Amino acid sequence: MAMDISFVVNGKRVNIYGNPTARLLDALRDYCGLTGVKEGCGEGECGACSVLVDGKLVNSCIYPIAKVEGKEVLTIEGFRGTEKYEVLKESFEAAGAVQCGFCSPGMLMAAESLLRENPKPDEVQVREAISGNLCRCTGYNTIVEAVLDASIRGEGLW
Amino acid sequence: MKEVNKSIPKKEGLGLSFGKPAYTDDLAPRDSLIVKVLRSPFAFARIKDIRTEAAEKLEGIKCVLTYRNVPRNIVTRAGQGYPEPSPHDKFIFDKYVRYIGDEVAAVAAENEAAALEALKLIEVDYEILEPVLDYEKAVDHPSVIHPEKEAHEMFPIGYKPERNIAAEYHMSFGDMEEALDKCEYVVTERYYTQAQNHTAMETHTSLAYVDLQGRLTIVSSTQTPFHARRIAAEALGLPIEQIRVIKPRIGGGYGGKQSLHGEFITALTALRTGRPAKLVYTREEVFEASYTRHPMRIDVTIGADRDANIKAIDMKVLSNTGAYGEHALTVFMVAGSKTLPLYNKAEAVSFGGTVVYTNTTPAGAFRGYGAIQGNFALESTIDILAENIGIDPMEFRTRNMIKEGESSPVFRIMGEGTEGVDMVMESCKLDYCMKRAMELSGWKDKSKRRRQNGKKIKGIGGAIAMQGSGIPCIDMGSAVLKLNDGGFFNLMIGATDIGTGSDTILAQIAAETLGVSTDKIAVYSSDTDLTPFDCGAYASSTTYVSGNAVQKAAMKMKAQIEAAAADRLGLLTEESEFDGEAIWAKDRSKSISLKELSTELYYSYKQKQLLVCGSYCGEISPPPFMAGFAEIEIDIETGKIDLVDYTAVVDCGVTINPKLALIQVEGGLVQGIGMTLYEDVKRTEEGRLLTNDFIKYKIPTRKEINKLTVEFAESYEPTGPHGAKSVGEIGIDTPPAAIANAIYNAVGVRFTKLPITPEDVLLALKKKAFDMD
Numbered sequence A: 001m002a003m004d005i006s007f008v009v010n011g012k013r014v015n016i017y018g019n020p021t022a023r024l025l026d027a028l029r030d031y032c033g034l035t036g037v038k039e040g041c042g043e044g045e046c047g048a049c050s051v052l053v054d055g056k057l058v059n060s061c062i063y064p065i066a067k068v069e070g071k072e073v074l075t076i077e078g079f080r081g082t083e084k085y086e087v088l089k090e091s092f093e094a095a096g097a098v099q100c101g102f103c104s105p106g107m108l109m110a111a112e113s114l115l116r117e118n119p120k121p122d123e124v125q126v127r128e129a130i131s132g133n134l135c136r137c138t139g140y141n142t143i144v145e146a147v148l149d150a151s152i153r154g155e156g157l158w
Numbered sequence B: 001m002k003e004v005n006k007s008i009p010k011k012e013g014l015g016l017s018f019g020k021p022a023y024t025d026d027l028a029p030r031d032s033l034i035v036k037v038l039r040s041p042f043a044f045a046r047i048k049d050i051r052t053e054a055a056e057k058l059e060g061i062k063c064v065l066t067y068r069n070v071p072r073n074i075v076t077r078a079g080q081g082y083p084e085p086s087p088h089d090k091f092i093f094d095k096y097v098r099y100i101g102d103e104v105a106a107v108a109a110e111n112e113a114a115a116l117e118a119l120k121l122i123e124v125d126y127e128i129l130e131p132v133l134d135y136e137k138a139v140d141h142p143s144v145i146h147p148e149k150e151a152h153e154m155f156p157i158g159y160k161p162e163r164n165i166a167a168e169y170h171m172s173f174g175d176m177e178e179a180l181d182k183c184e185y186v187v188t189e190r191y192y193t194q195a196q197n198h199t200a201m202e203t204h205t206s207l208a209y210v211d212l213q214g215r216l217t218i219v220s221s222t223q224t225p226f227h228a229r230r231i232a233a234e235a236l237g238l239p240i241e242q243i244r245v246i247k248p249r250i251g252g253g254y255g256g257k258q259s260l261h262g263e264f265i266t267a268l269t270a271l272r273t274g275r276p277a278k279l280v281y282t283r284e285e286v287f288e289a290s291y292t293r294h295p296m297r298i299d300v301t302i303g304a305d306r307d308a309n310i311k312a313i314d315m316k317v318l319s320n321t322g323a324y325g326e327h328a329l330t331v332f333m334v335a336g337s338k339t340l341p342l343y344n345k346a347e348a349v350s351f352g353g354t355v356v357y358t359n360t361t362p363a364g365a366f367r368g369y370g371a372i373q374g375n376f377a378l379e380s381t382i383d384i385l386a387e388n389i390g391i392d393p394m395e396f397r398t399r400n401m402i403k404e405g406e407s408s409p410v411f412r413i414m415g416e417g418t419e420g421v422d423m424v425m426e427s428c429k430l431d432y433c434m435k436r437a438m439e440l441s442g443w444k445d446k447s448k449r450r451r452q453n454g455k456k457i458k459g460i461g462g463a464i465a466m467q468g469s470g471i472p473c474i475d476m477g478s479a480v481l482k483l484n485d486g487g488f489f490n491l492m493i494g495a496t497d498i499g500t501g502s503d504t505i506l507a508q509i510a511a512e513t514l515g516v517s518t519d520k521i522a523v524y525s526s527d528t529d530l531t532p533f534d535c536g537a538y539a540s541s542t543t544y545v546s547g548n549a550v551q552k553a554a555m556k557m558k559a560q561i562e563a564a565a566a567d568r569l570g571l572l573t574e575e576s577e578f579d580g581e582a583i584w585a586k587d588r589s590k591s592i593s594l595k596e597l598s599t600e601l602y603y604s605y606k607q608k609q610l611l612v613c614g615s616y617c618g619e620i621s622p623p624p625f626m627a628g629f630a631e632i633e634i635d636i637e638t639g640k641i642d643l644v645d646y647t648a649v650v651d652c653g654v655t656i657n658p659k660l661a662l663i664q665v666e667g668g669l670v671q672g673i674g675m676t677l678y679e680d681v682k683r684t685e686e687g688r689l690l691t692n693d694f695i696k697y698k699i700p701t702r703k704e705i706n707k708l709t710v711e712f713a714e715s716y717e718p719t720g721p722h723g724a725k726s727v728g729e730i731g732i733d734t735p736p737a738a739i740a741n742a743i744y745n746a747v748g749v750r751f752t753k754l755p756i757t758p759e760d761v762l763l764a765l766k767k768k769a770f771d772m773d
Ligand code: FES
Pocket: A038, A039, A040, A041, A042, A043, A044, A045, A046, A047, A048, A049, A050, A059, A060, A061, A062
């Protein structure tokens, strides 16, 4: 049964009247027009659809919208424009960590989530933290390098 | 060199990580109809009857397509040049379904829920037929997979559908018997390589709409927009001038998007309904109904004389193309044509075999394209032979491998589906790659010592590889370069950036040739209406083929600029010289800046547009080379294989953009490592796919990949744009053999079948211990 669901996306309130089991991914892409959130598998296995819900990293493809009621969602579009985003983006670019780019928005959100919890991760922690995000283009090394680089250059931000 | 051999960030990198709308699905209008496909639940069946009335009546359903109401034109979806070396054996929909996942019908609806509901309402009566699932039993099987009379080859490829043979080929030179007789050491071994899924993160997506002029526009995640236009016209029975294909950003291709998937269906829907229609494959559909790598059985015999000179190589291949023959002949031929020349001094070489149809997911192009399969067989056998001879395998390779200035008869004999072209290796730094990779990996010390630490044993192994740079004499790329007022340029290229960064690389080549900086070049690519022809992104062709086209265009542009400036300055054309900023008289007496000249050209002095076109079709296909070394650690209690380090030293000529080249190699290595250790397409006895998600089909994550050490040899290919060769595929080729050789080095067990899983290792270790007792 459809119901009213209200939550905040990137600082803006969103009210949806819809099926509570609908996927957060579809609400973000189709309803809010936030195409930075990508669908790579629809099964919670690739991380392309990663967003933050109340600061926690979730796969929006297996997250029913009923669960975001009253919560705050941050997508790449909302993260964009922050100082932390700039640092991460520059590090990704400098390391050459963006190939086809399809995994990149999810990867950046996973990196942000890691750095929020652990501003000075070591290599093993970075590998662990983003092991839920698949990338088929790169050898991952450049991505790990980028996150480590961001944690150094962005010292004090997280 | 100012603008090449320089790691300029990708032109669109920023936009992508921003998450801006860029990929096909992002660009679909909000009112697009959602297309869903009904897929066969049987591996082989004939549709006796299909009833769609209930589905058509459902609210929100705009269109239902089956074999009854679509054009019946037989094509190949392979996405190759014309005439294709693949058999024409595919209808949009057919009465026969040939694998679990084959298309039965499609529906288009206002929303996904209605589309899915409608699929359930379509009633199909099937006559279930005996499927052919074991490719070693496919030839002359009682079931004929392609009985339709329309199926045909475009030129002789050994096509015998009545025997389930999609292609056949044999070649040989020298006297094999005599050569083997002279050999002190002969090794024969049989290898099996498995199906592998591309798993590009963006699933296959296509969007179609009818534009304001009434023309059909297809926006698609395709690697080959121009081939897609031609093939769509053929399948739909539409004049080609009615179709425009646009490739926006693509979320990974690796060969999987060379062919057409979904374009016919969205196009028909748009034409019938007048509405935009999109089809986004689910991940399960990608696994089930796109493509895999061709599984192969490869028998190799190599003979060497007592001085460790390779005298004879024989390779026999049985390849499985699945339900349709896309890339059947060419992938199989590359298993030989891009491995055998590595050992070019053999007196006798023979290669041949058969490609068969089976009732499984079709196989198609996949990075490496046969070379990875052939390399596993050849380079594993080289190690076995070296051990028999009692020579270090790297010394054995170095003694026998191809060197700069040399050639191989294989180049002339074997092309891709046709005869090949003669070529001499003008750049081949394989000897350097080998030496350097040995140094970096610590081969000398590590290979000789048993390195056991409790339950863990380390091993090291290596392999060499080659690939090509485009398909010579067939595939063409072209570029249009336009000067704008203010002195900047538009580069229009048909070339298809599939995430590789080729837009950036081609802009760098243009900039280097013109002498301007890369940010003066705005690139537009892959739109069949607006950009000139290009074969597309496959066969490692973009940097070399399209790059040469860009270089030619840029040289013409430079000449036109110099001529226009000479006219303006009152000089003879030969007396003017463009330095990237300004055009000077050679004696430096006068000059005009490009900015000034171009603005005058468009507004105030002898006004005219400067616009040039360059096109290029290679006469040869200079191979990139590499040496790859794997260091692994095996846990003898669990059989787990950890990849400790992978060293790759690559000769791809001049790296136009070292960072982008590096990711190409690293990405290739990881896919090759995945194929060696984890990735396997598994089916039930009925042919139903088991590995249809990322839980069951494991691709390497960040945790599995430890150290990758990649270096480039200093090399210059005289026929390449600014010295470059290709780099897109070469990285994938060595991991299977290198890792198998490393496992042998560690525990003395030889694996000849991929993937090599912990269970296989444990079983083999147990068997070995038992045999020794
Ligand atoms: S799309 Fe959500 S995890 Fe893959």
